[in-house]
Amino acid sequence: MVNAMVALDRVELRRGGRVIVGPISLRLGGEGITMAMGPNGAGKTTLLRALHGLERVSSGQIHWDEDARALRERQAFVFQTPILMRRSVLDSIAYPLRLRGVRRGAARERAAECAENVGLRVSLRKDVSTLSGGEKQKMALARALIMDPALLFLDEPSANLDGRSTREIEEILDHFRARGTRIVMSTHDIGQARRLADDVVFMHHGHLVEQAPSAAFFDAPQSQQAKAYLQGDIVI
Amino acid sequence: MNDILQGLARAAKLVVTLNADLVEITLLSLQVSLGAAVIGSAIGLPLGAWLAINRFPARRTVIALLNALMGLPPVVVGLIVYVLFSRSGPLGVLGLLFTPTAMVIAQVIIITPIIASVAHQAIRELWADYHDLLISLEARRHQRIATLLWDGRRALMTASLAGFGRGIGEVGAIMIVGGNIDHATRVLTTAIALETGKGEFDMALALGFVLIGLAIAVNLALHILSRTERGSRW
Numbered sequence: 433m434v435n436a437m438v439a440l441d442r443v444e445l446r447r448g449g450r451v452i453v454g455p456i457s458l459r460l461g462g463e464g465i466t467m468a469m470g471p472n473g474a475g476k477t478t479l480l481r482a483l484h485g486l487e488r489v490s491s492g493q494i495h496w497d498e499d500a501r502a503l504r505e506r507q508a509f510v511f512q513t514p515i516l517m518r519r520s521v522l523d524s525i526a527y528p529l530r531l532r533g534v535r536r537g538a539a540r541e542r543a544a545e546c547a548e549n550v551g552l553r554v555s556l557r558k559d560v561s562t563l564s565g566g567e568k569q570k571m572a573l574a575r576a577l578i579m580d581p582a583l584l585f586l587d588e589p590s591a592n593l594d595g596r597s598t599r600e601i602e603e604i605l606d607h608f609r610a611r612g613t614r615i616v617m618s619t620h621d622i623g624q625a626r627r628l629a630d631d632v633v634f635m636h637h638g639h640l641v642e643q644a645p646s647a648a649f650f651d652a653p654q655s656q657q658a659k660a661y662l663q664g665d666i667v668i
Numbered sequence: 669m670n671d672i673l674q675g676l677a678r679a680a681k682l683v684v685t686l687n688a689d690l691v692e693i694t695l696l697s698l699q700v701s702l703g704a705a706v707i708g709s710a711i712g713l714p715l716g717a718w719l720a721i722n723r724f725p726a727r728r729t730v731i732a733l734l735n736a737l738m739g740l741p742p743v744v745v746g747l748i749v750y751v752l753f754s755r756s757g758p759l760g761v762l763g764l765l766f767t768p769t770a771m772v773i774a775q776v777i778i779i780t781p782i783i784a785s786v787a788h789q790a791i792r793e794l795w796a797d798y799h800d801l802l803i804s805l806e807a808r809r810h811q812r813i814a815t816l817l818w819d820g821r822r823a824l825m826t827a828s829l830a831g832f833g834r835g836i837g838e839v840g841a842i843m844i845v846g847g848n849i850d851h852a853t854r855v856l857t858t859a860i861a862l863e864t865g866k867g868e869f870d871m872a873l874a875l876g877f878v879l880i881g882l883a884i885a886v887n888l889a890l891h892i893l894s895r896t897e898r899g900s901r902w
């Protein structure tokens with residue numbers, strides 16, 4: 433059990449002379465699913481990428497808890513736009529294992545299992561570029577899950593998925609959470625956020641507007657912006 | 669008109685009957701340009717990939733230099749190699765002037781920048797696509813390079829072929845450093861120049877047919893490669 437995972441201390445990211453996110457200070461605990469929410473351009477992707485270590489922080493600090501070392505060392509990230517390798521579906525999913533020295537045969541076997549688990553029911557021999565939008569997302573999810581991450585980032589993982597696939601993915605995420613995987617994700621699907629989130633980080637214009645346990649956030653959002661967003665109004 | 673047709677017919681006969689001189693010249697041409705393509709690829713492909721994924725201060729300069737070298741006129745390359753390897757030149761003791769080796773060296777200088785430049789372009793695109801994934805998966809440097817080379821292999825083959833195509837049709841440099849010596853350094857392009865000058869159009873045309881055939885083969889291969897590449901991307 434890890435109580436604290438990471439703390440952001442006045443973290444700010446500037447790009448092209450403009451502040452795109454921050455300053456943000458927040459703490460994330462070591463369990464459950466944290467949901468980053470907020471309108472387009474709020475900074476969700478940037479925040480997730482910064483936590484994963486993909487974005488250079490301009491000022492402020494990200495402190496990882498000592499106890500969270502295991503989480504930090506076994507991370508995976510599912511990008512908002514799936515990254516397609518010029519390989520077959522099977523080899524794309526197997527790739528992270530290949531990087532870690534797993535033999536091709538064994539890696540492909542695991543990859544086939546992972547494809548099955550995420551409900552990717554297509555010919556695994558074909559090139560990933562021929563997959564549909566939703567199938568690409570499932571491929572990317574399978575590629576992340578094959579590493580059995582302790583900390584999993586997902587940036588709008590079901591943006592292109594139909595209702596049934598969305599539910600399947602949510603079941604998988606629930607299952608991983610139950611096994612102790614720490615999940616930090618973003619979504620625009622308010623229903624999904626309600627179903628999955630343990631706590632919510634609500635952002636707007638690069639700022640953290642509200643951070644609250646899921647029940648509190650959805651029943652009684654504190655900020656005007658969150659209220660408007662949840663009602664589907666324009667967020668000012 | 670009739671003369672031309674007859675000339676074409678006689679040229680075709682030379683090709684079909686595998687005229688000994690024609691075969692010898694073709695084989696030397698292939699040997700020189702394939703050799704240059706292999707060596708040029710061994711230098712140019714890694715160089716292109718290296719330039720695509722590494723950031724260092726002189727990077728822009730190196731790329732600009734590469735592009736400048738690409739526009740180097742073959743005759744000038746021939747001249748430089750000639751001066752270097754001539755009897756009184758700094759590398760004269762090697763005695764390589766007027767040998768196929770000197771021709772390979774000249775062609776390597778001509779085609780390596782082309783191969784490196786095409787490879788650089790292709791790997792840079794791939795690296796832009798893969799960057800976040802490879803960083804996220806904590807791929808080590810050699811793993812990144814291996815992945816990019818493997819997944820970019822079609823584009824890299826295209827680069828090598830483009831280099832070979834440039835070499836096989838090149839005449840300025842090999843004429844100067846090879847000297848177009850019969851049974852020693854005579855290749856397709858230099859032989860065509862010679863036979864045409866002599867008025868031996870049958871042989872010149874026959875050599876031309878072979879050269880055109882090779883050029884078409886290279887372009888066909890390039891076309892097929894780029895089509896499979898695109899087919900797999902869209």
Ligand SMILES: Nc1ncnc2c1ncn2[C@@H]1O[C@H](COP(=O)(O)OP(=O)(O)OP(=O)(O)O)[C@@H](O)[C@H]1O
Nearest residue numbers: 447448452470471472473474475476477478479512
């Ligand atoms: N490299 C960059 N350079 C300049 N601006 C950037 C850069 N990356 C992101 N931004 C800007 O930062 C803001 C936040 O972007 P981000 O992708 O984090 O938003 P988001 O909350 O994920 O939005 P969406 O819901 O549309 O995915 C946007 O206004 C975006 O244009």
Ligand SMILES: [Mg+2]
Nearest residue numbers: 476477512587
């Ligand atoms: Mg986003």
